[in-house]
Every structure is written in structure tokens, then in C-alpha cells.
Amino acid sequence: xxxxxxxxxxxxxxxxxxxxxxxxxxxxxxxxxxxxxxxxxxxxxxxxxxxxxxxxxxxxxxxxxxxxxxxxxxxxxxxxxxxxxxxxxxxxxxxxxxxxxxxxxxxxxxxxxxxxxxxxxxxxxxxxxxxxxxxxxxxxxxxxxxxxxxxxxxxxxxxxxxxxxxxxxxxxxxxxxxxxxxxxxxxxxxxxxxxxxxxxxxxxxxxxxxxxxxxxxxxxxxxxxxxxxxxxxxxxxxxxxxxxxxxxxxxxxxxxxxxxxxxxxxxxxxxxxxxxxxxxxxxxxxxxxxxxxxxxxxxxxxxxxxxxxxxxxxxxxxxxxxxxxxxxxxxxxxxxxxxxxxxxxxxxxxxxxxxxxxxxxxxxxxxxxxxxxxxxxxxxxxxxxxxxxxxxxxxxxxxxxxxxxxxxxxxxxxxxxxxxxxxxxxxxxxxxxxxxxxxxxxxxxxxxxxxxxxxxxxxxxxxxxxxxxxxxxxxxxxxxxxxxxxxxxxxxxxxxxxxxxxxxxxxxxxxxxxxxxxxxxxxxxxxxxxxxxxxxxxxxxxxxxxxxxxxxxxxxxxxxxxxxxxxxxxxxxxx
Numbered sequence: 001x002x003x004x005x006x007x008x009x010x011x012x013x014x015x016x017x018x019x020x021x022x023x024x025x026x027x028x029x030x031x032x033x034x035x036x037x038x039x040x041x042x043x044x045x046x047x048x049x050x051x052x053x054x055x056x057x058x059x060x061x062x063x064x065x066x067x068x069x070x071x072x073x074x075x076x077x078x079x080x081x082x083x084x085x086x087x088x089x090x091x092x093x094x095x096x097x098x099x100x101x102x103x104x105x106x107x108x109x110x111x112x113x114x115x116x117x118x119x120x121x122x123x124x125x126x127x128x129x130x131x132x133x134x135x136x137x138x139x140x141x142x143x144x145x146x147x148x149x150x151x152x153x154x155x156x157x158x159x160x161x162x163x164x165x166x167x168x169x170x171x172x173x174x175x176x177x178x179x180x181x182x183x184x185x186x187x188x189x190x191x192x193x194x195x196x197x198x199x200x201x202x203x204x205x206x207x208x209x210x211x212x213x214x215x216x217x218x219x220x221x222x223x224x225x226x227x228x229x230x231x232x233x234x235x236x237x238x239x240x241x242x243x244x245x246x247x248x249x250x251x252x253x254x255x256x257x258x259x260x261x262x263x264x265x266x267x268x269x270x271x272x273x274x275x276x277x278x279x280x281x282x283x284x285x286x287x288x289x290x291x292x293x294x295x296x297x298x299x300x301x302x303x304x305x306x307x308x309x310x311x312x313x314x315x316x317x318x319x320x321x322x323x324x325x326x327x328x329x330x331x332x333x334x335x336x337x338x339x340x341x342x343x344x345x346x347x348x349x350x351x352x353x354x355x356x357x358x359x360x361x362x363x364x365x366x367x368x369x370x371x372x373x374x375x376x377x378x379x380x381x382x383x384x385x386x387x388x389x390x391x392x393x394x395x396x397x398x399x400x401x402x403x404x405x406x407x408x409x410x411x412x413x414x415x416x417x418x419x420x421x422x423x424x425x426x427x428x429x430x431x432x433x434x435x436x437x438x439x440x441x442x443x444x445x446x447x448x449x450x451x452x453x454x455x456x457x458x459x460x461x462x463x464x465x466x467x468x469x470x471x472x473x474x475x476x477x478x479x480x481x482x483x484x485x486x487x488x489x490x491x492x493x494x495x496x497x498x499x500x501x502x503x504x505x506x507x508x509x510x511x512x513x514x515x516x517x518x519x520x521x522x523x524x525x526x527x528x529x530x531x532x533x534x535x536x537x538x539x540x541x542x543x544x545x546x547x548x549x550x551x552x553x554x555x556x557x558x559x560x561x562x563x564x565x566x567x568x569x570x571x572x573x574x575x
Contacts, residue, residue: 006303007357009129009138013440014146022149028423029156029454030107032461033166034100036416038473042500043073043169045474049503051082051099051168062263067494067502067513074267075170075210078103082168100168106176107165111152113176113183113198114346118151118353119144120186126231126307127316129357150443151353154296157449158345160289160338162457170210171339177205178218178323179346185222185319188245189233199249203256210267212260214330214343219253221322230313282337289341292367292449296352296359297324303358316354323347356442364445372431375452379424379459386463401467407553408470416462423458427451471554474504480550481528482509484562491524496533501560531559542566 039045049066053059064071064079071079081102089098121127122144129138138146155161164171184198206215227246232238260266286294301308304317311318327344331337388397389410401408430451434444460468470476478501485492492509493516494502502513505528514521516529527544544563552558 005126005128005130005307007127007129007354009143009357009442010132010136010440011138011142013357013442014138014142015441016142016145017149017441017443022152025156025450025454026108026111026152028458030104030111032419032458033162034104035097037461037465038469038475039096039168039504040468040472041474042498043171044167045500045503046072046498047078047082047168047170048096048099049499049506050079051086052095052503052507054079054083055086066499066506067515068518069499069502069515072499073170073210074265075173075208076263076265077205077208078168078170078173078210081173103166103168103172106172109176110165110172110179110346111155113179114155114349115148115152117179117183117186117346118350119148120190121316121319121350122147122353123190124231124233124314124316126314127354146442147353147356150356150446151349153443153446153450154293154352155345155349157291157446157453158289158293158349159291159453160285160342161345162453164338164342171342173209174206174211174214174339175342175345177202177209178211178214178343181206181218181222182319182323182346182350185225185249186315188226188242195245196248199252203252204259207256207260208263208265210265211343212257212265214326214340215260216253216257217326218323219249219256221326222319223247223249223253225312225315225318225322228312229315229318231315282332285331285337285341289338290345290348292371292446293345293348293352296355297348299358299363300351300355304354317351320347320350324351352446356445359442359445367445368434368448371448371452375427375448375455376431378452378456379427382456382459382463383420383424389467405467405470405554407476408467411466413462413466416465420459420462423455423462427455474500475508477550477552477560478504478508481505481548481560481562482511484548484550485509485526489526491521491526493520493524493527494529495527496530496537497528497560498530501528501530525565527561527563527565529561529563531561534561 039048046066050059050064050071053066054061054064059065061080061083062076064076082099085098085101086095089095089101123140127147128140129143131137165175166172180198180202184195184202187198188195203215203219206212206218223246226242226249229238229242232242290297300317304314307314308317308321311321324344324347327340327342327347330340330343334340384394385397385401388394389401390412392398430447434448482489482505489509490511491514492505492511493514494505495516497505505511505513514524516527531549543566545566546561547564548562550560550562552560
């Protein structure tokens with residue numbers, strides 16, 4: 001016997017969120033961060049470096065190398081996607097933007113798959129709202145659409161999604177393929193071909209993006225759910241075809257695991273004793289990364305507790321609980337923790353959406369007021385600091401920026417200013433709309449959090465973008481390094497540099513790099529070294545003379561040494 005459903009929703013509460021506003025919100029969230037900025041250190045620049053090497057044909061597609069170094073992050077597929085985009089892009093197109101196009105598509109896929117996943121889960125019998133005695137309850141399709149809108153808003157509102165979902169690293173492909181698997185299971189009873197396509201792309205894609213263990217766990221869990229579920233789509237009894245789907249999930253999971261094994265993609269990053277003691281840092285990560293979805297998720301677990309006690313009868317709870325549980329377990333047991341937690345955000349947003357039909361008006365008002373104060377204060381702070389950088393007033397923020405980012409020369413971009421101004425005006429209009437009308441729609445409590453997170457991201461990627469590029473990009477430091485060498489330099493030794501530094505040297509300087517630890521090529525008369533490694537682990541230092549120390553603009557303790565081989569002609573260098 002089914003337990004009483006806590007979702008009591010009238011038809012008036014499932015009014016449709018305008019499609020144009022939802023699409024505009026997604027577009028405003030996706031584009032900033034991919035367009036207009038330089039590659040950031042470290043994962044962003046490193047990933048771009050390997051993609052460029054593959055596109056230029058300088059390394060093997062099955063074993064990419066950068067100056068003989070294998071990538072630090074696992075997964076071949078992210079590098080393949082970026083390299084293919086670079087090869088397909090015309091010569092006049094920016095290589096940085098070209099390499100990000102597949103990642104923009106993956107972020108769009110994440111948002112779309114989450115929306116459709118919530119939509120089909122909300123249509124299952126156990127998720128539907130209670131039928132009223134005299135009618136007037138929410139219709140199934142309208143209710144599912146409203147719940148999907150709420151799930152998408154909850155995902156966009158998550159603070160931890162912003163930066164990691166805009167990097168050209170393995171994190172975003174893992175997120176996109178995880179969301180695709182979530183969609184594939186949710187849509188199985190309704191659209192078998194779409195579900196099969198999502199399964200066949202999602203599991204191998206996740207395994208080849210550096211997360212074969214996650215692919216194995218998620219695939220086996222979905223196979224188990226399909227085998228033992230007592231509810232299937234619009235039917236309360238699971239038919240025989242659910243058993244066939246269980247077998248399909250199992251076979252594709254094993255095939256994806258075997259493919260990852262053949263390509264040597266199985267890498268374990270478990271915590272050790274020293275890492276296991278960082279529980280305070282881990283708790284802080286849990287608190288802010290999934291905000292505001294995780295408090296709503298806890299509310300869902302409470303109000304739907306009777307249904308959770310029988311999860312096999314309620315796939316709308318069992319599926320996101322499994323995906324979120326695997327992500328939390330991986331966060332606690334593996335490194336880096338934020339990467340694993342990122343993969344649980346679509347499931348967490350889904351659980352948060354199922355809290356919306358049960359929220360009291362007082363809780364919704366509390367969310368609105370907290371969001372309004374937090375994001376309005378953040379937007380004001382961003383504008384004030386930008387104004388201080390541009391004009392010198394207020395004096396204290398301007399002095400703080402000058403201290404933290406020396407050598408930074410501010411500039412004014414009319415396009416960036418117009419975009420930031422339009423986004424701020426849109427926020428003001430939205431706040432007025434939300435405070436002036438008492439909308440009954442169940443998604444209303446997540447409109448301000450999602451819009452506020454988008455506003456903050458847009459302001460950072462417009463007003464603060466030059467400042468962030470100055471601090472997070474390697475271009476300023478590498479540019480000063482290259483300025484110490486003759487313009488016709490085509491070969492540079494490196495010593496102790498990270499992969500990101502090597503990639504930046506090769507891209508910005510168009511030079512060939514040789515690791516001095518491995519090979520000393522005669523005729524290659526310039527060397528760039530990390531200060532600590534050169535001072536403590538030198539190799540034939542007497543053969544080189546120091547030309548310059550180049551500091552990273554935002555870290556006075558981070559030096560790169562520029563050295564020249566002795567007994568060479570001193571070619572004048574233009575600084």
C-alpha cells in the first residue's frame with residue numbers, strides 16, 4: 001500500500017515559467033566564463049595545452065604528452081573534444097574559444113538533461129500530487145513541467161557549479177555525462193530510443209572522461225534499480241521490459257569499464273591519512289558548494305521519509321538518492337573532493353525540486369529575503385570595487401586592489417559595462433516583480449537564487465574579468481619571461497615548471513620546450529626554471545647565468561627564473 005503523498009498541489013501552483021526567460025537564464029549562465037577570458041591556471045591552461053598539442057599533431061591521441069609529460073588529470077575524451085574543435089575551427093577563429101565550444105555544449109547538455117530528468121521523474125505515480133475530492137489538483141504534465149523548472153533553477157543556483165563548469169578540464173565532461181545518465185534512466189519508460197542513446201553515450205563518456213569508477217557504480221546501481229523497481233513510468237507495476245533494461249545497463253557498464261581498462265584509464269585517487277584529517281575543510285565544502293539545494297534536499301528527505309522507506313516503489317526518490325549518495329561517498333574518499341561533489345549536483349537539484357510542493361510560505365519568504373540580501377550585497381560590492389579600480393574612489397578598495405594585484409593596468413570595455421548594467425537592471429526588475437506579486441507557482445522560491453547566482457557570475461566575468469585574468473592567467477608572467485629573450489627564440493629549456501607553465505610558454509611564445517631534467521640540447525640557449533627547484537635541485541648550474549627573476553603579479557613568492565647559457569653572444573633584448 002502506498003504511503004500518503006506529501007505533495008498537495010493545486011492547478012494554480014503549476015503555472016508555466018515562460019520559456020524565453022528560462023532560455024535567457026541558461027544562456028546568461030553558459031556564455032560568460034567561456035568567452036573573452038584567457039586560460040586560467042592550472043587545470044584550464046594545462047587542458048588547453050594538451051588539446052593544442054593533439055590538434056597540431058605533436059603527440060599521440062592515445063597517450064598525449066606535453067614536453068614528455070603525461071596529463072595530471074585523468075581521461076582522454078576531454079582532450080579529444082577540444083582538439084577536434086581546434087582542428088575544425090577556421091584559422092581566423094580564436095583557438096581559446098574554439099577549444100571551449102564542446103564544453104559549452106556539455107554545460108548546455110547538463111542543464112537540459114537535468115530538466116528532462118526531473119520532468120519524467122515527476123510524472124511517475126509516486127511523485128504525482130494528491131488528487132482532490134472535488135478536482136482542481138495539478139495536472140500531471142503541468143506539474144512535471146513546473147517541477148522540472150524548479151530543478152533547473154536549483155541547479156543553476158548552486159554556488160559550486162559556476163567555476164568548475166566553465167573550465168576546459170575533465171570536470172565538466174564528467175558532469176555532462178553524469179547528467180545524461182540521469183536523464184537516460186528517468187526517460188526509459190517513456191522514450192526508449194532516447195534513453196538508449198543516453199546510456200550508450202553517457203557511460204563510455206563518463207568512463208573516458210576520467211571517472212570509470214563513478215561510471216561503474218552508477219551503472220551497476222541503475223541496473224539494480226531497473227531490475228527491482230516496483231514502479232515503471234506511468235504504470236505502478238514494472239513490466240518485463242524493465243528487466244531487459246536492467247540487462248542493458250549491466251552490459252553497457254561492463255563494456256565501458258573494459259574500454260577504460262584497455263585505455264589504462266583506471267586511476268585511484270583515494271585519501272590518505274594526512275588528507276583524512278581535513279574534515280573542517282570538507283564540511284565547509286559541503287556547506288557552500290551545493291547551496292541552496294542541499295537545505296531543500298534535507299527537507300525533501302524529511303517530508304518524503306515514508307516514501308524513502310520504500311525506495312523501489314518511488315523512482316523519483318531512489319534514482320537521485322543513488323546518484324547523490326555515490327557523489328558524496330566519492331567526495332569523502334577521493335581527491336579532489338570538489339570534482340566528485342560536482343557530479344552529484346544534478347541529483348541534489350532534483351531532490352531539492354521535490355521539496356517545493358511541500359514548502360510553507362514562511363520558508364519560501366525566508367529563502368527570498370536571504371537571497372535578496374546576499375546577492376544584492378554581492379552585486380553592490382562588485383560594482384563598488386570596479387568603480388574604485390576605474391576612478392580611485394572609494395580610496396580604500398582601490399588601495400587594496402593595488403596591493404593585491406600590482407602591475408595591473410585597468411581598462412574600460414563598453415561591451416562588458418553594457419552587459420553588466422543590463423544584468424543588474426534585470427535583477428532589479430526581477431526583485432520588484434517577486435516582491436510586488438505573490439505568485440503561487442511552486443518554482444517561485446528558486447527564481448531569486450538562480451538569478452542571483454547568474455548575476456554574480458555575469459558581473460565577475462564582465463566587470464572583474466581583466467582583474468581576474470591578471471591574477472589567474474599565466475599570460476602576464478609568461479609575457480614578461482618571453483620579453484627577456486630575443487624575438488627569434490624557438491627553443492627553451494624548462495626546469496621544475498608545471499604543465500600549465502609549459503603549455504603557456506608553448507602557446508604564448510610559440511616555442512619548443514625541452515625539460516632540462518631529461519635533455520640538454522646544444523644550441524638551445526635559454527632556460528626557464530621554477531626558483532625553488534633550481535636552487536635546491538640544480539643540474540650543471542655553472543653552465544647558466546641568471547638574466548631575470550619574473551614574479552607572478554599576484555604572488556610575490558612565486559618566481560620564475562630566466563637563464564641564458566654562458567659564453568653566448570649577448571643579443572640585445574627589448575624589455
